[in-house]
Amino acid sequence: MTTDWLQEALFEPGGKAAVPPRRLWGRILSIAEADAAALPRLLEWAQERVRCALLIGVTGAPGAGKSTLIGKLARQMDSSGHRVGVLAIDPSSDRTGGAVLGDRLRMEAGGGDDIFFRSMATRGGRGGLARATVICAQVLAGFGLDRIIIETTGTGQTDTAIAAVSDPVLLVTEPGQGDEIQAMKAGVMERADVIVVNKADLPSTDHFCAALDLAMSARASEVPQILRTTSTSGEGIAELAGWIARRPVGPRSGFTSLSPEAATDYLTELFRVRLRDGFDRTSDDAGSDPFDIVALTTRIDAVIDSRVIGRLTDLDLLEKEVT
Amino acid sequence: MQPIRILVGMFGVDQHEVGALAVSSALSDAGMEVVYVGRFQTPERIVSTVQDEDVDVIGISCHSWEYIEYTPELLRLLAENDLTTPVVLGGSVITAADTSDMIGQGVAGVFGPSTPMELIIDDITALAAGRNLRE
Amino acid sequence: MTGPRTEPTTRSGIPLKTSYEAVDVSDRMLERPGEYPFTRGRLTRPGAAAGGWIHRELSGEGGPAQSNRQLHYLLEHGQAGLDVIGDGPTQSMLDADHPLCRHSVGTQGVSLCRLSDYAGLFAGIPLDQVSISSSVPAAFALTGLIHAAEQAEMPLGRLRGSVLQPPLYANDAAYDSFMPISLASRLSVDTIAFCAEHLPKFHSYVEDTYFFSEGGLSAIEELALGFVQIRHLVGQTLARGIPIDSFASRIALLVNCSMDFFEEIAKIRAARRLFATMMRTDYGATDPRSLSLNVTSHTSGLTLTAEQPINNVVRGTVQGLALALAGVQAMEISAFDEGFRTPSPEAHVVGLRTQQIIEKESGVTRSSDPLGGSHLVESLTDEIESRVLAMVHEIESLGDPIELAERGHFRQIFTNAAVRYQHQVESGELQIVGKNCYRMSDEDDRLLRDIAETKIEPDRDRIAEIAAFRKSRSNDDVVRQLRVVLASVGDPEANLIPAVLDAGNAGATMGEIAGAMRQAHGHPFDPLGYLKSPL
Numbered sequence: 005m006t007t008d009w010l011q012e013a014l015f016e017p018g019g020k021a022a023v024p025p026r027r028l029w030g031r032i033l034s035i036a037e038a039d040a041a042a043l044p045r046l047l048e049w050a051q052e053r054v055r056c057a058l059l060i061g062v063t064g065a066p067g068a069g070k071s072t073l074i075g076k077l078a079r080q081m082d083s084s085g086h087r088v089g090v091l092a093i094d095p096s097s098d099r100t101g102g103a104v105l106g107d108r109l110r111m112e113a114g115g116g117d118d119i120f121f122r123s124m125a126t127r128g129g130r131g132g133l134a135r136a137t138v139i140c141a142q143v144l145a146g147f148g149l150d151r152i153i154i155e156t157t158g159t160g161q162t163d164t165a166i167a168a169v170s171d172p173v174l175l176v177t178e179p180g181q182g183d184e185i186q187a188m189k190a191g192v193m194e195r196a197d198v199i200v201v202n203k204a205d206l207p208s209t210d211h212f213c214a215a216l217d218l219a220m221s222a223r224a225s226e227v228p229q230i231l232r233t234t235s236t237s238g239e240g241i242a243e244l245a246g247w248i249a250r251r252p253v254g255p256r257s258g259f260t261s262l263s264p265e266a267a268t269d270y271l272t273e274l275f276r277v278r279l280r281d282g283f284d285r286t287s288d289d290a291g292s293d294p295f296d297i298v299a300l301t302t303r304i305d306a307v308i309d310s311r312v313i314g315r316l317t318d319l320d321l322l323e324k325e326v327t
Numbered sequence: 328m329q330p331i332r333i334l335v336g337m338f339g340v341d342q343h344e345v346g347a348l349a350v351s352s353a354l355s356d357a358g359m360e361v362v363y364v365g366r367f368q369t370p371e372r373i374v375s376t377v378q379d380e381d382v383d384v385i386g387i388s389c390h391s392w393e394y395i396e397y398t399p400e401l402l403r404l405l406a407e408n409d410l411t412t413p414v415v416l417g418g419s420v421i422t423a424a425d426t427s428d429m430i431g432q433g434v435a436g437v438f439g440p441s442t443p444m445e446l447i448i449d450d451i452t453a454l455a456a457g458r459n460l461r462e
Numbered sequence: 463m464t465g466p467r468t469e470p471t472t473r474s475g476i477p478l479k480t481s482y483e484a485v486d487v488s489d490r491m492l493e494r495p496g497e498y499p500f501t502r503g504r505l506t507r508p509g510a511a512a513g514g515w516i517h518r519e520l521s522g523e524g525g526p527a528q529s530n531r532q533l534h535y536l537l538e539h540g541q542a543g544l545d546v547i548g549d550g551p552t553q554s555m556l557d558a559d560h561p562l563c564r565h566s567v568g569t570q571g572v573s574l575c576r577l578s579d580y581a582g583l584f585a586g587i588p589l590d591q592v593s594i595s596s597s598v599p600a601a602f603a604l605t606g607l608i609h610a611a612e613q614a615e616m617p618l619g620r621l622r623g624s625v626l627q628p629p630l631y632a633n634d635a636a637y638d639s640f641m642p643i644s645l646a647s648r649l650s651v652d653t654i655a656f657c658a659e660h661l662p663k664f665h666s667y668v669e670d671t672y673f674f675s676e677g678g679l680s681a682i683e684e685l686a687l688g689f690v691q692i693r694h695l696v697g698q699t700l701a702r703g704i705p706i707d708s709f710a711s712r713i714a715l716l717v718n719c720s721m722d723f724f725e726e727i728a729k730i731r732a733a734r735r736l737f738a739t740m741m742r743t744d745y746g747a748t749d750p751r752s753l754s755l756n757v758t759s760h761t762s763g764l765t766l767t768a769e770q771p772i773n774n775v776v777r778g779t780v781q782g783l784a785l786a787l788a789g790v791q792a793m794e795i796s797a798f799d800e801g802f803r804t805p806s807p808e809a810h811v812v813g814l815r816t817q818q819i820i821e822k823e824s825g826v827t828r829s830s831d832p833l834g835g836s837h838l839v840e841s842l843t844d845e846i847e848s849r850v851l852a853m854v855h856e857i858e859s860l861g862d863p864i865e866l867a868e869r870g871h872f873r874q875i876f877t878n879a880a881v882r883y884q885h886q887v888e889s890g891e892l893q894i895v896g897k898n899c900y901r902m903s904d905e906d907d908r909l910l911r912d913i914a915e916t917k918i919e920p921d922r923d924r925i926a927e928i929a930a931f932r933k934s935r936s937n938d939d940v941v942r943q944l945r946v947v948l949a950s951v952g953d954p955e956a957n958l959i960p961a962v963l964d965a966g967n968a969g970a971t972m973g974e975i976a977g978a979m980r981q982a983h984g985h986p987f988d989p990l991g992y993l994k995s996p997l
């Protein structure tokens with residue numbers, strides 16, 4: 005049923021991939037997020053549609069101001085003619101699967117523009133990203149958006165996955181986290197292209213920046229750019245947008261040139277989703293006692309026979325695109 | 328199974344946010360994804376959020392009488408945009424007479440201050456399931 | 463039904479023993495009413511009946527003229543204290559004709575947008591005799607009062623009344639003014655400083671812990687956050703070179719009164735002691751009036767239930783009694799229908815009568831601080847005092863309160879408390895009669911229900927009036943004065959009150975003045991994104 009709907013939404017009667025009307029985008033993303041069976045169709049469509057889009061990763065500790073900053077940055081890019089989408093990720097509870105997705109709150113005020121904004125729960129995704137982050141980003145690019153901003157969950161140092169899928173990576177910090185500079189040295193700080201010192205209106209900013217400079221000077225590798233912003237007022241946002249615009253498009257930009265590492269992550273994820281789906285569908289046919297090896301083997305065979313994960317050509321197709 | 332997605336917000340300058348926050352946390356504990364949009368919502372803004380976020384249910388927390396005027400506006404705007412997303416209201420200011428009035432206008436559920444949380448969760452779950460079937 | 467069996471504690475978690483003896487209390491037992499550290503409150507003025515307090519009642523509805531009639535009605539009926547509350551838009555510094563306010567003007571309070579609105583609101587009211595407590599953004603309430611006084615040719619030095627100063631918490635726990643916390647805080651200090659010079663009788667700073675604790679804060683959290691803000695604002699005012707004794711006596715505390723009887727009494731006693739010791743030892747105040755805290759209270763709306771509304775009258779009585787025993791300077795008992803509507807006039811009268819019965823019939827107020835010396839109450843007072851101090855120091859050690867507020871630290875405290883409260887009610891850990899125990903079926907629960915069905919309509923004429931006013935005034939004057947506001951905000955030395963007053967006199971509305979201030983901080987003129995800035 006979904007597939008019919010999707011077919012109609014994504015393709016012209018003649019079979020040509022089209023841009024669906026804006027009001028359907030949200031629904032299509034839900035399908036991309038949850039419906040493995042629809043993925044081949046979606047990816048086929050995306051392959052035809054996607055042009056180069058910049059994936060901008062935004063990470064940093066909870067409350068550092070990521071959402072507020074993204075709200076301003078997105079508007080800045082929108083007004084300079086880009087078509088902007090935001091994927092804002094918050095953690096799903098391991099226990100209940102539920103989530104409170106609160107990033108929209110900070111971006112609401114001002115409204116009335118074309119920016120597409122979607123809140124996502126991780127749904128089992130690791131490293132600060134949602135399971136379906138890349139797929140959704142790709143679909144957004146298929147809609148014709150050329151600036152896609154991804155806000156990670158904000159678990160800070162462990163949000164390393166963002167570096168595999170986006171370029172540039174913005175690490176948002178706030179003054180008054182002196183002790184945390186030490187901790188930040190590892191983890192995502194290594195991968196950040198810009199360190200944004202947000203809340204620069206706070207009095208402890210100079211002090212913080214000095215500590216940051218010190219920490220940086222001790223580093224052997226390439227030192228990231230440090231920029232100050234006050235996201236609540238918008239100060240520094242134009243500079244940040246300018247920096248992003250001037251930056252040469254790196255090897256990780258866009259879908260046509262995902263890094264091999266990111267591509268592998270992406271493919272693994274796709275494969276995992278479909279495999280899982282295959283198990284779910286065949287669970288009735290075979291036993292599910294986890295210690296019954298014979299039953300388990302039968303079940304795996306059933307999955308393979310059912311060809312739910314079959315049609316490897318879909319994956320081949322994808323591979324052409326990402327490598 | 329994909330988690331239920333529900334928008335939670337408040338109309339106009341109705342600012343008593345405590346109930347909305349507490350309910351959001353309870354819904355999330357029940358396994359739902361709550362798109363929390365908070366205060367200062369208008370029907371227009373909610374409709375465009377509903378489209379982008381593709382929520383299954385719209386939940387409005389009411390602590391002032393503004394909902395009486397805004398809710399019919401929201402229902403009309405949803406219909407104009409071909410959206411069938413059910414709307415539920417919650418809050419202490421909604422009296423028995425208001426409840427039947429709102430239901431009559433097309434609101435899918437009204438929860439008062441004494442509605443047990445389990446019942447709210449069950450109702451929202453049923454509404455979300457009904458919606459998935461329709462599609 | 464009942465929660466897990468645990469050791470008994472107060473609502474805020476102080477362990478309780480089955481009985482209290484002399485060994486449980488410190489040598490504080492020697493404290494006396496009317497003396498430092500004022501734990502036991504003030505000594506009653508000679509001649510006045512002991513324990514008398516001001517009976518307040520909220521008012522404000524529709525536009526200024528309608529509310530003015532309400533105020534006159536209350537005064538004619540012997541009310542000594544008035545409490546004017548602004549409607550939702552006014553509390554958020556939005557004008558009546560803002561698009562987001564279209565369904566809320568005048569429903570939950572009075573709509574006040576212009577200086578002339580205050581002249582209308584206060585017309586014919588003796589502003590030097592009646593003390594009007596205003597729940598309206600303070601800088602605007604003050605300039606409005608000044609304007610009304612000028613119209614009535616009343617010298618500023620004689621003005622009485624009070625305003626609330628919630629700069630650290632308002633955005634998170636009540637009405638958002640969409641101002642950076644540093645600006646809200648500066649406006650508070652400007653108001654306090656201006657009044658210290660020009661309005662010596664005016665209470666320029668009521669620390670209102672009521673509104674932010676209504677989400678379910680414990681007594682200890684309530685006081686701790688209150689004192690964090692008091693210390694912040696006092697510190698900032700002193701930094702302006704204003705001597706402590708010129709404004710400390712203008713500070714009053716408006717507390718919540720929940721259902722834990724002895725804890726609430728001990729809370730108020732501890733607050734008085736904490737205030738006195740802080741003013742003396744931390745800030746060097748010497749005038750006794752700077753040390754003896756004026757405490758007023760509203761009974762908690764959160765403790766009321768929508769179920770069986772008549773039970774709320776009983777709750778109000780228990781709470782009112784606690785306040786009478788604690789010795790407050792003014793009180794207001796929440797209307798019994800507050801659980802399900804904006805209070806009705808009928809319910810207000812019951813609240814007033816409750817106070818009168820406690821005061822005139824029960825005889826509990828003949829002597830000051832009648833519970834002073836109770837082993838339990840003294841022990842709780844000591845315990846609350848030390849726990850509040852510990853929490854104040856803990857918060858202060860985390861950093862500047864403005865930064866903490868900007869970072870959402872307090873918001874987190876409020877949210878956690880709300881979730882905790884919800885959980886306590888649902889689990890039955892906190893028993894609430896009629897709600898999670900001793901429930902009644904909806905068919906049987908009809909008593910006093912019909913009152914809830916009458917509603918106040920939004921005042922649409924008022925919206926039209928303000929919109930028309932904008933067309934009638936001189937825009938050049940308005941813009942010129944708004945530029946002055948903008949420039950004054952940019953000058954850290956300037957007190958903003960005169961600029962606000964001048965802009966108001968030129969016809970600028972509250973929404974525009976607030977917008978100009980936001981703009982001076984680089985924030986949008988209209989935080990909700992509907993209006994264009996005239997600047």
Ligand SMILES: Nc1nc2c(ncn2[C@@H]2O[C@H](COP(=O)(O)OP(=O)(O)OP(=O)(O)O)[C@@H](O)[C@H]2O)c(=O)[nH]1
Pocket residue numbers: 064065066067068069070071072073107110157158202203204205206233234235236237868869870
């Ligand atoms: N003073 C100041 N406050 C800011 C600034 N940017 C954001 N804030 C405030 O910081 C708080 C947190 O902002 P968010 O944008 O929600 O932060 P976040 O990093 O997205 O938070 P999570 O999504 O919860 O991890 C909010 O209260 C913002 O208003 C700034 O530049 N200056």
Ligand SMILES: [Mg+2]
Pocket residue numbers: 070071072106107155
């Ligand atoms: Mg965020």
